[in-house]
Every structure is written in structure tokens, then in C-alpha cells.
Amino acid sequence: MTLNIRPDIAELEESKIVEVWRMGFDIPDVIGMWVGQGDLPTPRFICDAAARALAAGDTFYTHKRGIPELRQALIDYHRDLYGVEIADSRIAITSSGMNAMMLIVQTLVSAGDNIVCVTPVWPNIFAAIQIQGGIARHVPMTGTDHGWELDLDRLFAACDDRTRAVYLASPGNPTGWMMPEQQRRAVLDFARSRGIALIADEVYNRLIYDRRVAPSFLEIARPDDPLFVVNSFSKTWAMTGWRVGWIVLPEGLTDQVDRLIEFNTSGGQSFLQAGCVAAIREGEPWVKWMVERCKRGRDLVLARLSAMNRVSVIPADASFYLMLRVEEMGDPVEFCKRLVREARIGLAPGTAFGAGGESYLRLCYAQGEERLDEAMDRLESFLRQN
Numbered sequence: 001m002t003l004n005i006r007p008d009i010a011e012l013e014e015s016k017i018v019e020v021w022r023m024g025f026d027i028p029d030v031i032g033m034w035v036g037q038g039d040l041p042t043p044r045f046i047c048d049a050a051a052r053a054l055a056a057g058d059t060f061y062t063h064k065r066g067i068p069e070l071r072q073a074l075i076d077y078h079r080d081l082y083g084v085e086i087a088d089s090r091i092a093i094t095s096s097g098m099n100a101m102m103l104i105v106q107t108l109v110s111a112g113d114n115i116v117c118v119t120p121v122w123p124n125i126f127a128a129i130q131i132q133g134g135i136a137r138h139v140p141m142t143g144t145d146h147g148w149e150l151d152l153d154r155l156f157a158a159c160d161d162r163t164r165a166v167y168l169a170s171p172g173n174p175t176g177w178m179m180p181e182q183q184r185r186a187v188l189d190f191a192r193s194r195g196i197a198l199i200a201d202e203v204y205n206r207l208i209y210d211r212r213v214a215p216s217f218l219e220i221a222r223p224d225d226p227l228f229v230v231n232s233f234s235k236t237w238a239m240t241g242w243r244v245g246w247i248v249l250p251e252g253l254t255d256q257v258d259r260l261i262e263f264n265t266s267g268g269q270s271f272l273q274a275g276c277v278a279a280i281r282e283g284e285p286w287v288k289w290m291v292e293r294c295k296r297g298r299d300l301v302l303a304r305l306s307a308m309n310r311v312s313v314i315p316a317d318a319s320f321y322l323m324l325r326v327e328e329m330g331d332p333v334e335f336c337k338r339l340v341r342e343a344r345i346g347l348a349p350g351t352a353f354g355a356g357g358e359s360y361l362r363l364c365y366a367q368g369e370e371r372l373d374e375a376m377d378r379l380e381s382f383l384r385q386n
């Protein structure tokens with residue numbers, strides 16, 4: 001039987017990262033640095049809080065925008081991090097950062113509309129737009145010896161009267177790029193004046209090595225600005241498998257988003273949210289420790305890669321990724337597959353991340369130093385032989 005499904009859905013491509021990652025399922029000794037997560041399980045105190053709630057019978061439908069205790073914890077968290085007061089009506093707990101993005105795209109995009117994305121970036125945003133019948137426009141940054149650079153004029157020129165939003169991740173995946181202050185203000189002004197939404201993906205806001213938290217659009221925006229800030233429990237508290245995130249919404253959208261949550265998931269799991277309250281309220285020592293560990297990983301990998309022949313790497317002070325380039329590597333997907341088979345290491349091809357990423361590889365260094373050192377030995381010896 002051939003079933004007629006929507007062409008947009010039939011055309012959804014498998015992620016290039018997954019294509020390479022899948023190869024490694026049957027090879028036990030691969031050191032995987034391909035996926036966007038660390039090697040640590042969720043800290044015990046967070047699991048215990050969720051387990052207690054589950055055992056206590058916290059198993060019913062709950063508030064669509066999340067349990068009040070978690071919304072309050074997030075209000076306190078934003079005040080502590082940025083000195084800003086966020087109204088409860090602007091917070092929506094979502095079933096992951098991915099789900100947050102989907103809800104925002106559903107809110108904004110009709111068929112034929114577009115969202116302008118600063119790339120290279122986390123590719124799931126492109127799929128979210130495609131699923132809604134929209135078009136993802138890529139505005140590539142340029143990789144330089146000292147970091148990634150965005151040409152704002154190019155970003156603004158990519159917007160037209162069908163543009164519903166600008167999407168950017170700062171700190172960025174896969175680049176670790178952080179949008180400079182002046183650009184943040186200019187983009188926000190542009191969004192205000194054009195009535196275009198700004199989707200600020202701040203999922204990596206705590207993965208930063210020279211201060212406690214990355215700059216946020218929340219520090220410069222007004223409550224009525226067309227700003228959606230997306231965050232997630234996945235990266236900061238090692239909770240990728242929990243699937244919980246949140247959005248700080250523009251004022252006035254509470255009811256619409258409440259309704260959309262009803263028809264997408266009807267709200268998240270309340271016992272998981274009890275774990276999230278513990279993450280926010282008690283998690284700071286853990287975050288500090290985890291970020292210091294990531295920094296050691298970053299320093300190690302950066303030093304090792306910089307010393308390798310044929311390799312150039314773009315430095316970054318945030319996120320847990322580095323982008324590197326290998327001279328004469330040919331097609332990055334094929335090269336990554338060879339690295340899995342022959343060197344037993346897993347990297348993600350830059351082609352996965354949209355325009356500007358094509359000639360790079362992404363490496364996630366959120367692992368112990370011994371394993372990273374071993375991975376660098378393997379890469380070095382592969383490059384020597386090939």
C-alpha cells in the first residue's frame with residue numbers, strides 16, 4: 001500500500017549526525033564525541049527528588065505550563081542569574097528544548113513563511129520549520145582563527161515580509177559562538193521595529209568558561225518585546241533523557257501557548273518536574289563542578305588539536321563543542337565514517353549544521369580527560385597514516 005503523506009514530512013532527512021552515530025552502534029570501542037551530551041548521568045539529588053515525587057503518587061495530569069513550584073524556581077533562577085524579574089505568566093515548562101522550539105514555530109509559522117537562522121547551528125530547528133510548511137533561511141557565519149563572525153547586514157537582508165522570526169543560538173551549537181553585546185541590541189531593535197520575533201536559544205547559557213552565565217537577551221529586553229528565550233534542563237544538569245525545557249514568552253502570549261501545550265503534550269510529567277525543581281534549587285555546586293570539568297576537556301582538546309598537522313580549530317569559550325578542519329579530508333560525512341571504522345572515534349560532520357558548517361567537523365568534549373586524551377592519540381595517529 002502506498003500512503004499519501006504530506007510531502008514536507010516525506011522529505012524530512014535523517015540527521016547527518018545520526019547517520020554517522022548509527023555506524024558506531026556495533027563497534028564497542030569507539031570513543032564517541034559526536035552527540036550533544038556529556039558522559040555523566042544526572043546527579044543523584046535530582047533523581048532522588050523525582051523518585052520521591054513518583055513514589056508519593058505524583059502521577060496525574062498537571063498544569064500545562066508546568067507545576068507552580070518549578071515556575072517559581074525558574075523565576076528565582078532568572079533573578080539570580082540576570083537580575084531580572086520574569087512574571088509567572090511568561091514561563092512555560094515544555095517537554096524538552098526541542099518541544100519548546102516546535103511550540104514556538106507552531107505559534108509563528110504558516111505555510112510559506114520563513115525563519116531566518118544564523119548558521120551553522122543545531123539542525124533540528126530546520127526540521128521544526130519544515131514540519132510547519134515553512135522555510136528555513138540560512139545566514140552563515142564565517143569561521144576565523146579567533147572565533148565565528150556574523151555579518152548583521154547579511155542577516156537583516158535575509159528578512160522579508162514573510163519572515164516570522166530570526167533564530168539564533170548563543171552560545172551556539174556547534175560553534176560556541178556568542179553574539180556580541182552590540183549585535184544583540186541591534187537584532188533586538190530590528191525585531192521590534194519590523195514586528196519579527198526573535199527566538200533566542202540559550203540552552204548553553206551555563207556552559208561558559210570565563211564567567212558564571214552567558215549574556216542573555218532577557219537582560220536587555222522588555223517584557224513586551226517579541227522575544228522567545230528557549231532553555232532546557234538537558235545540558236546544564238546532564239538531563240538529556242528527561243526531556244524537559246522551558247520558554248520565557250513575550251508578554252500576552254500565555255493563553256495561546258497554554259492551548260498549544262494542551263494539544264501537543266497536555267503538559268509535562270509532574271514527577272520529572274519535581275526533579276527539575278531540585279536541579280534549580282540545589283544544583284549550583286554541581287553545575288560549577290561540571291563546567292570546570294568541561295573546561296579541562298576543552299583546554300586539553302584545544303591544545304592537542306592545535307599541535308596536530310593538517311588540523312585547524314576555531315577556539316570557543318562556551319558550549320561543549322569545538323569545530324575543526326582537516327586539510328584534504330574530502331567529504332566530511334565519509335571522513336567521519338572512516339574515523340569511526342579506522343580510528344575508532346566519533347565526530348559529527350559539519351554538513352549537519354547548515355550553511356557555513358560544510359568544511360568542518362564538530363567535536364563534543366564533555367568527557368573525562370583520559371578518554372579525550374586517548375581520542376586525540378587515535379586521531380593523531382590516523383592523520384599520520386592517512
Ligand SMILES: Cc1ncc(COP(=O)(O)O)c(C=O)c1O
Pocket residue numbers: 036096097098099122169172173201203231232233234240243244245
Ligand atoms: C542549540 C540547541 N538548542 C536546543 C536543543 C534541544 O535540547 P533538548 O531537546 O534536549 O532540550 C539542543 C540540543 O542539542 C541544542 O543544541
